[in-house]
């Protein structure tokens with residue numbers, strides 16, 4: 001039913017015209033059947049046969065049109081609903097609290113919004129035909145009732161018995177579909193690991209062999225599950241078909257034996273029952289697609305629930321002209337929950353204040369809590385105790401979006417895109433100035449609102465990321481180990497030229513750094529240790545110590 005819960009939101013609204021078309025197509029199915037049955041009774045009447053042939057051809061023509069309209073309308077509507085769902089999940093991911101989105105994970109999100117919704121889309125046409133098939137079966141049974149009440153009882157009796165027999169099969173198929181879904185997830189995770197570490201696998205044969213053995217085991221378990229599903233499906237299909245044959249045999253053998261129905265009626269009833277073979281087989285055959293779509297819908301709804309967020313409306317930020325003097329954390333804590341009760345880590349309670357226009361370095365050992373601290377300051381990790389405040393005013397849940405608007409950030413695992421999605425106006429030469437400052441003008445230009453290329457070295461990509469961040473023209477720039485990928489020459493340039501350049505333009509800089517040779521470039525150094533903060537006094541570099549050999553990179 002999860003599938004219907006999803007489709008009901010959009011695709012199944014104002015469904016009446018579609019249902020009418022389905023019933024019309026089913027009624028035309030019935031017209032085909034009755035014209036054939038009437039023809040059976042008029043085999044010795046050439047004029048009557050001609051008239052019935054015209055009725056048959058006209059019904060077939062109209063059925064084709066009604067069926068076509070219904071399929072097109074349903075498919076258009078459902079595909080539109082799926083297109084909305086695809087982007088909706090991305091909107092929810094963007095709107096969700098970061099820990100929730102991170103707990104779901106980008107690969108699961110991509111899987112659900114991509115291939116799994118695709119499964120749902122592929123099931124749509126068969127589902128629409130199944131709906132029309134149900135209507136056709138109901139109308140044929142009604143027609144059968146006009147021929148013989150006993151015939152309907154016989155067909156119905158066999159269908160119910162068959163339904164009970166295949167019911168267990170259906171439950172097993174649904175359970176197997178879940179297992180297959182998990183096995184597919186495990187295999188795609190192993191495949192991703194291998195594809196992400198091709199270089200390492202080439203360099204270490206043991207690693208390659210173990211990783212491939214692991215993937216093979218997953219593929220084998222998927223094969224077994226799929227084989228079990230195939231065997232169960234064949235059982236389900238044959239029982240369904242046998243049920244149908246039994247219903248037909250019931251009319252031919254049972255109806256004249258237990259009632260005094262005349263031969264002509266038995267033949268017509270048998271023919272009517274035979275006529276519903278196609279819709280019955282259609283429904284039976286479409287069941288695996290329905291199960292896959294149902295499983296995909298369940299994963300979709302589960303991810304949606306885990307994100308806990310309503311889709312984000314697309315609104316532009318309100319710009320950078322934001323007057324504030326201080327941003328502070330007061331007695332603030334955030335706890336990483338860890339997995340299964342182990343590996344939890346708490347940052348805080350911490351007190352820190354960032355003055356507007358200052359340069360703040362956050363230093364400390366690996367795993368001390370530096371990145372977590374800046375995520376708290378950015379309002380990306382919700383402060384669980386204490387407060388995040390601007391000019392002494394607490395930032396509540398409603399103010400978080402506006403608060404985040406103050407920052408541009410280059411994270412340590414930043415992903416640089418060619419398109420400058422976040423950039424403000426680009427027509428005043430600032431972009432060119434930045435390309436020169438970051439020494440990237442001979443490699444990259446800006447064309448429209450995009451870099452001409454991002455196919456660059458790691459350090460160069462980081463420079464582009466910094467340019468993109470500065471083009472957002474936010475008052476606060478946050479950098480997480482930005483200089484780690486830079487050469488000694490450019491690292492020096494960053495701390496000795498670029499940071500003063502930013503400060504001179506009034507940009508507040510908060511940088512996580514391990515570069516102890518340049519700690520003096522900060523106004524304030526906050527040392528993080530096991531989730532707590534110590535404020536250190538920064539000192540100017542002693543005079544007379546020569547700089548290391550820092551030649552510009554020849555590019």
Ligand SMILES: Nc1ncnc2c1ncn2[C@@H]1O[C@H](COP(=O)(O)OP(=O)(O)OP(=O)(O)O)[C@@H](O)[C@H]1O
Pocket residue numbers: 102336337338343344345364365366367368369370371372373
């Ligand atoms: N997503 C997460 N889930 C659970 N625990 C986490 C998560 N991210 C970090 N942690 C825990 O929080 C601690 C602090 O991590 P954080 O990334 O803030 O450290 P850091 O000081 O930035 O380290 P580094 O210098 O290595 O980048 C880590 O020791 C880790 O145990």
